[in-house]
Amino acid sequence: FSDALDGRPEVFEVMEQHLPLALYNAPRDVKLSFMRRILARDTPPPRALREIEITMHRQKRLSSYEIPSIYPLNILQPLYPQLYRMNPSGFFMPSFLRAIRGDPLESFRDVMRPVAPVVVAFPMLRPGFCDMLVAEVQNFYMWACTTKQKILRTNALNTSPYGVVLSDMGMQGVLDDLMKQFVSPISTVFFSEVGGGSLDSHVSFVNLYHGDDNNGTDWHVDDSEVTLSVCLGKEFTGGEMYFNGRRCENHTTSMEKDEEKVIHPQVPGEALLHHGRHRHSVFPTFSGFRADMTMWCRSSVFRELRKYKTDFSNWCGECKNLGVQM
Numbered sequence: 001f002s003d004a005l006d007g008r009p010e011v012f013e014v015m016e017q018h019l020p021l022a023l024y025n026a027p028r029d030v031k032l033s034f035m036r037r038i039l040a041r042d043t044p045p046p047r048a049l050r051e052i053e054i055t056m057h058r059q060k061r062l063s064s065y066e067i068p069s070i071y072p073l074n075i076l077q078p079l080y081p082q083l084y085r086m087n088p089s090g091f092f093m094p095s096f097l098r099a100i101r102g103d104p105l106e107s108f109r110d111v112m113r114p115v116a117p118v119v120v121a122f123p124m125l126r127p128g129f130c131d132m133l134v135a136e137v138q139n140f141y142m143w144a145c146t147t148k149q150k151i152l153r154t155n156a157l158n159t160s161p162y163g164v165v166l167s168d169m170g171m172q173g174v175l176d177d178l179m180k181q182f183v184s185p186i187s188t189v190f191f192s193e194v195g196g197g198s199l200d201s202h203v204s205f206v207n208l209y210h211g212d213d214n215n216g217t218d219w220h221v222d223d224s225e226v227t228l229s230v231c232l233g234k235e236f237t238g239g240e241m242y243f244n245g246r247r248c249e250n251h252t253t254s255m256e257k258d259e260e261k262v263i264h265p266q267v268p269g270e271a272l273l274h275h276g277r278h279r280h281s282v283f284p285t286f287s288g289f290r291a292d293m294t295m296w297c298r299s300s301v302f303r304e305l306r307k308y309k310t311d312f313s314n315w316c317g318e319c320k321n322l323g324v325q326m
């Protein structure tokens, strides 16, 4: 791998653009020498599709997070390598594992409760896993600040400047497993109308909210067929999810209906699984510190079929309305 880099500058460029991912997959000594070379170069940081400049101002504000005080200078190493490989008993609550391993129709219903039409809530992640993931994200974010990397921004509607796209951290593989082995079976049961059984890609990120900033997420639908949103803690007030009706692309801004409104508090470790086009916002976090992991899961089959379809009255509240009026 280092030889290839020495001999082939174009590979070097590609590796540079995918720096964190490359580093996590490489042996330790390669990581170190690769990082030294990157840091020695007098070139701008890697470009990203949607990027944010991390400013000194933000670095200062970060000091109020629970960030460990000692950082490996300019070298990125995972704090918790065990996060990068699927380990069901270390990641998930026993009740969740029992549900996944049981008969879907019966065991899912025991653990997963509907909190709104087609929003299901269930205890999912172990507290220890949530704590490690938050610390890992903070470590990565801090590394990006200190080395002046540009990192991908998460949802543009999210007003908090603190977030990390998890594939940037090298977590694509473990999250692929999470989607295939755990999210897909549940989505097959609850979200078949939007390709819940054929999920084949995802964009996943962690958002961090600090009470002092009063940040939340504005009204939106996700760029997903099915979204998994798990509260990672810690102690906070505010941050409730506000759902307000499923709408197809043609009716995203149509009227709210009282019977569709649902407000659900975020509970550490608890997952909410919802239809991606279920309109929602997230109330500001008023005090404390809140972290959330979001997975936008997509189905390329459903997206292809959607191009030829105009009527979604089997789930879109407005298509349903119009069907009644016609």
Ligand SMILES: O=C(O)CCC(=O)C(=O)O
Pocket: 155, 158, 207, 217, 222, 229, 280, 282, 292, 294
């Ligand atoms: O951060 C959250 O709690 C959820 C954000 C969200 O809805 C999104 O990014 O799609």
Ligand SMILES: [Fe+2]
Pocket: 220, 221, 222, 227, 280
């Ligand atoms: Fe969302």
